[in-house]
Amino acid sequence: xxxxxxxxxxxxxxxxxxxxxxxxxxxxxxxxxxxxxxxxxxxxxxxxxxxxxxxxxxxxxxxxxxxxxxxxxxxxxxxxxxxxxxxxxxxxxxxxxxxxxxxxxxxxxxxxxxxxxxxxxxxxxxxxxxxxxxxxxxxxxxxxxxxxxxxxxxxxxxxxxxxxxxxxxxxxxxxxxxxxxxxxxxxxxxxxxxxxxxxxxxxxxxxxxxxxxxxxxxxxxxxxxxxxxxxxxxxxxxxxxxxxxxxxxxxxxxxxxxxxxxxxxxxxxxxxxxxxxxxxxxxxxxxxxxxxxxxxxxxxxxxxxxxxxxxxxxxxxxxxxxxxxxxxxxxxxxxxxxxxxxxxxxxxxxxxxxxxxxxxxxxxxxxxxxxxxxxxxxxxxxxxxxxxxxxxxxxxxxxxxxxxxxxxxxxxxxxxxxxxxxxxxxxxxxxxxxxxxxxxxxxxxxxxxxxxxxxxxxxxxxxxxxxxxxxxxxxxxxxxxxxxxxxxxxxxxxxxxxxxxxxxxxxxxxxxxxxxxxxxxxxxxxxxxxxxxxxxxxxxxxxxxxxxxxxxxxxxxxxxxxxxxxxxxxxxxxxxxxxxxxxxxxxxxxxxxxxxxxxxxxxxxxxxxxxxxxxxxxxxxxxxxxxxxxxxxxxxxxxxxxxxxxxxxxxxxxxxxxxxxxxxxxxxxxxxxxxxxxxxxxxxxxxxxxxxxxxxxxxxxxxxxxxxxxx
Amino acid sequence: xxxxxxxxxxxxxxxxxxxxxxxxxxxxxxxxxxxxxxxxxxxxxxxxxxxxxxxxxxxxxxxxxxxxxxxxxxxxxxxxxxxxxxxxxxxxxxxxxxxxxxxxxxxxxxxxxxxxxxxxxxxxxxxxxxxxxxxxxxxxxxxxxxxxxxxxxxxxxxxxxxxxxxxxxxxxxxxxxxxxxxxxxxxxxxxxxxxxxxxxxxxxxxxxx
Numbered sequence: 001x002x003x004x005x006x007x008x009x010x011x012x013x014x015x016x017x018x019x020x021x022x023x024x025x026x027x028x029x030x031x032x033x034x035x036x037x038x039x040x041x042x043x044x045x046x047x048x049x050x051x052x053x054x055x056x057x058x059x060x061x062x063x064x065x066x067x068x069x070x071x072x073x074x075x076x077x078x079x080x081x082x083x084x085x086x087x088x089x090x091x092x093x094x095x096x097x098x099x100x101x102x103x104x105x106x107x108x109x110x111x112x113x114x115x116x117x118x119x120x121x122x123x124x125x126x127x128x129x130x131x132x133x134x135x136x137x138x139x140x141x142x143x144x145x146x147x148x149x150x151x152x153x154x155x156x157x158x159x160x161x162x163x164x165x166x167x168x169x170x171x172x173x174x175x176x177x178x179x180x181x182x183x184x185x186x187x188x189x190x191x192x193x194x195x196x197x198x199x200x201x202x203x204x205x206x207x208x209x210x211x212x213x214x215x216x217x218x219x220x221x222x223x224x225x226x227x228x229x230x231x232x233x234x235x236x237x238x239x240x241x242x243x244x245x246x247x248x249x250x251x252x253x254x255x256x257x258x259x260x261x262x263x264x265x266x267x268x269x270x271x272x273x274x275x276x277x278x279x280x281x282x283x284x285x286x287x288x289x290x291x292x293x294x295x296x297x298x299x300x301x302x303x304x305x306x307x308x309x310x311x312x313x314x315x316x317x318x319x320x321x322x323x324x325x326x327x328x329x330x331x332x333x334x335x336x337x338x339x340x341x342x343x344x345x346x347x348x349x350x351x352x353x354x355x356x357x358x359x360x361x362x363x364x365x366x367x368x369x370x371x372x373x374x375x376x377x378x379x380x381x382x383x384x385x386x387x388x389x390x391x392x393x394x395x396x397x398x399x400x401x402x403x404x405x406x407x408x409x410x411x412x413x414x415x416x417x418x419x420x421x422x423x424x425x426x427x428x429x430x431x432x433x434x435x436x437x438x439x440x441x442x443x444x445x446x447x448x449x450x451x452x453x454x455x456x457x458x459x460x461x462x463x464x465x466x467x468x469x470x471x472x473x474x475x476x477x478x479x480x481x482x483x484x485x486x487x488x489x490x491x492x493x494x495x496x497x498x499x500x501x502x503x504x505x506x507x508x509x510x511x512x513x514x515x516x517x518x519x520x521x522x523x524x525x526x527x528x529x530x531x532x533x534x535x536x537x538x539x540x541x542x543x544x545x546x547x548x549x550x551x552x553x554x555x556x557x558x559x560x561x562x563x564x565x566x567x568x569x570x571x572x573x574x575x576x577x578x579x580x581x582x583x584x585x586x587x588x589x590x591x592x593x594x595x596x597x598x599x600x601x602x603x604x605x606x607x608x609x610x611x612x613x614x615x616x617x618x619x620x621x622x623x624x625x626x627x628x629x630x631x632x633x634x635x636x637x638x639x640x641x642x643x644x645x646x647x648x649x650x651x652x653x654x655x656x657x658x659x660x661x662x663x664x665x666x667x668x669x670x671x672x673x674x675x676x677x678x679x680x681x682x683x684x685x686x687x688x689x690x691x692x693x694x695x696x697x698x699x700x701x702x703x704x705x706x707x708x709x710x711x
Numbered sequence: 712x713x714x715x716x717x718x719x720x721x722x723x724x725x726x727x728x729x730x731x732x733x734x735x736x737x738x739x740x741x742x743x744x745x746x747x748x749x750x751x752x753x754x755x756x757x758x759x760x761x762x763x764x765x766x767x768x769x770x771x772x773x774x775x776x777x778x779x780x781x782x783x784x785x786x787x788x789x790x791x792x793x794x795x796x797x798x799x800x801x802x803x804x805x806x807x808x809x810x811x812x813x814x815x816x817x818x819x820x821x822x823x824x825x826x827x828x829x830x831x832x833x834x835x836x837x838x839x840x841x842x843x844x845x846x847x848x849x850x851x852x853x854x855x856x857x858x859x860x861x862x863x864x865x866x867x868x869x870x871x872x873x874x875x876x877x878x879x880x881x882x883x884x885x886x887x888x889x890x891x892x893x894x895x896x897x898x899x900x901x902x903x904x905x906x907x908x909x910x911x912x913x914x915x916x917x918x919x920x
Binding site: 459464465466467468470471472473475476478514517518520521525641642644645663667668672674 | 726728729731732733735736737738739740773774776777779781782801809812813823824825828829832
């Protein structure tokens with residue numbers, strides 16, 4: 001458990017031992033993961049080392065055994081050559097030749113056999129009867145050096161005489177006049193005639209030449225061959241100079257009658273050999289690549305895990321339903337939002353084909369056909385989506401917007417369709433509500449406009465009619481006494497009868513004028529009354545309800561113009577007694593005017609304030625005051641003077657009846673509509689409405705009888 | 712109805728035609744009038760020379776540019792001027808609720824345009840009569856107040872007890888003066904208040920309140 005921060009800060013000494021589990025656990029898991037790898041790498045390394053070592057050993061043993069075979073072959077070759085030479089020497093004496101023919105034969109032999117450098121025919125006392133030197137040696141051996149060899153020859157011949165066969169002397173070094181020298185060996189062959197010795201044949205072998213002529217032809221590159229004495233002293237050497245770093249050696253004893261020589265063969269071999277190196281390098285490289293690949297894999301795995309978690313969170317947070325289906329129309333995936341929408345669980349939906357459980361039964365056929373078209377791929381789904389109706393588990397239908405796109409897998413193959421679904425029932429409901437409310441207000445607005453026009457016409461016509469009527473009445477008042485003659489003043493002479501008759505005619509005409517004016521007034525009044533019949537409706541409405549009715553429309557326009565709407569309703573307000581729809585018109589008109597006053601690029605921020613409060617003025621107790629305030633461009637002086645004049649407007653499309661109508665409505669309620677400049681900017685419109693007599697407001701209403709109590 | 716002499720009718724209407732026609736009509740009935748084209752100009756006149764002891768009434772158009780007739784009426788009502796200067800509203804709108812509302816708030820009457828003119832003049836006469844009687848009443852009140860003011864403190868005490876109906880003896884006891892002195896005070900009070908009996912005095916004083 002992680003200790004709480006409080007504990008940690010309060011007592012670090014207890015926190016310290018409590019903390020380790022975290023790193024330890026991490027280390028432990030890391031160890032578990034990496035130990036296997038370490039073990040594997042170790043084993044592979046050991047195996048490789050063993051392999052390399054074994055391969056080296058095998059290779060070495062191969063080289064060694066070959067070398068030994070070669071050595072044995074070389075020894076056999078030398079024996080063969082020696083026995084061959086011996087036979088050739090013995091053949092020199094055949095037919096009891098004279099000295100000259102012997103020398104001729106011997107010279108022939110020497111020219112054939114280069115390893116022999118000299119042949120001598122000696123008598124039984126070892127005195128030289130004849131000798132022949134090899135033609136390949138430029139400087140013949142001088143008698144002195146021959147003398148030095150005499151003991152070896154004597155020893156070999158004694159030995160030969162004893163065994164009755166050819167015998168070899170030990171090797172000896174014979175210096176030569178050119179400063180060099182070579183190792184020599186003598187062969188002594190006893191000559192027998194009828195069972196007694198007649199003399200000896202001695203032949204001198206140059207050991208170097210033996211190696212060159214007999215062995216060297218079969219020698220390989222990188223090999224050397226030498227004669228050594230049994231104690232290891234090297235006598236003659238033929239072969240490669242040192243190449244490579246490793247020396248293999250083999251030796252074989254060449255035992256000849258009278259002496260023994262050691263033939264040693266060496267082979268230089270490059271080590272380490274290429275093959276294990278390449279293998280090791282390859283394996284190492286592969287290991288490195290593997291480790292890096294593994295790291296990349298781990299990272300990709302982690303990234304994938306993150307991406308999966310991200311995707312999951314995204315899917316879960318969506319309110320848009322997602323559904324995927326394969327090319328056969330079976331559902332392969334649904335997200336939680338989709339399940340919530342239709343009321344089925346994911347297990348119930350995945351794998352289902354047409355008809356799907358959320359299709360309304362009466363539309364299933366149509367949807368099936370639609371799906372067929374979609375799956376055949378002939379028709380691309382519209383980018384802007386299409387509307388459909390789905391059914392919830394409980395059977396209720398709801399409209400959805402569907403957006404579909406083909407599902408392409410990693411190989412670029414089209415595997416199905418992905419669709420997103422938006423439940424638009426709420427949106428539809430709001431739209432419907434807004435439309436009906438808008439329609440209602442529109443209708444009322446039209447009606448109110450007609451009424452206002454009638455009202456304005458009647459006002460405008462009534463003014464001149466009133467004047468006409470007044471003039472007529474005044475004229476009648478003046479004519480009355482004169483025409484009647486009733487109130488003639490005594491000091492005025494009576495008017496003559498014809499004039500009096502005329503005045504009577506004029507009086508009748510005046511009466512007619514007054515009557516006609518009155519009639520015109522009645523006509524106007526009846527039209528006015530007809531249009532205004534509904535004005536008489538009064539109901540008790542809370543101010544909040546009045547605001548609620550118009551707020552959606554106000555907010556709609558406010559959103560369009562970027563206006564912020566602030567509403568403040570004083571607590572505990574009494575309800576208003578009013579013609580609800582007409583007052584809504586007034587509120588809407590004033591709010592719209594206010595917002596249009598702020599529809600100017602320079603004005604920012606745009607705030608529309610709607611306030612409802614108890615009227616402050618003493619004279620208007622029991623009245624509710626509505627205030628619509630903007631911070632717009634304000635009303636210029638010249639416009640303010642004509643503000644309520646009918647058909648006066650500053651807008652191209654306006655009729656100029658809005659404010660006029662507002663004032664008519666407010667005044668019909670006995671209220672007052674006024675406006676004032678607002679500091680620092682803008683305009684405030686205020687109007688009052690009578691409060692409905694409630695239990696709490698009864699005292700106030702009784703003290704000041706308003707229109708509310710006069711119905 | 713007897714025309715009230717020395718009376719003035721104020722006409723406040725933004726429509727010159729209506730103003731002039733009304734003035735003409737009133738002149739035909741020998742009623743003097745003054746016309747104003749807006750509530751503001753009328754209010755300014757009222758400020759400059761308040762109508763003193765003359766009966767008057769106000770013909771007020773409900774709807775005018777600037778200050779409306781209703782607003783002006785509210786102002787007058789608040790100041791208590793509508794008793795001495797009854798207000799008759801004129802409107803081109805057949806608006807019963809507004810009419811009733813203003814009448815309930817103290818307007819004298821409400822006439823729709825076009826009005827039956829001589830009826831209107833009759834109503835104006837009635838308003839003027841009311842104004843005149845109001846003024847007269849106010850004048851009488853003032854006189855009475857003046858008379859009371861003339862009394863000495865002792866006379867006022869005696870008068871209070873006389874009105875309560877106490878005999879002279881009890882009054883003398885209460886005020887701790889002689890009966891003779893009470894009688895002197897009593898006759899002086901009667902003289903100054905111009906009454907002949909205690910009953911008359913009591914009636915007079917009741918009207919003071």
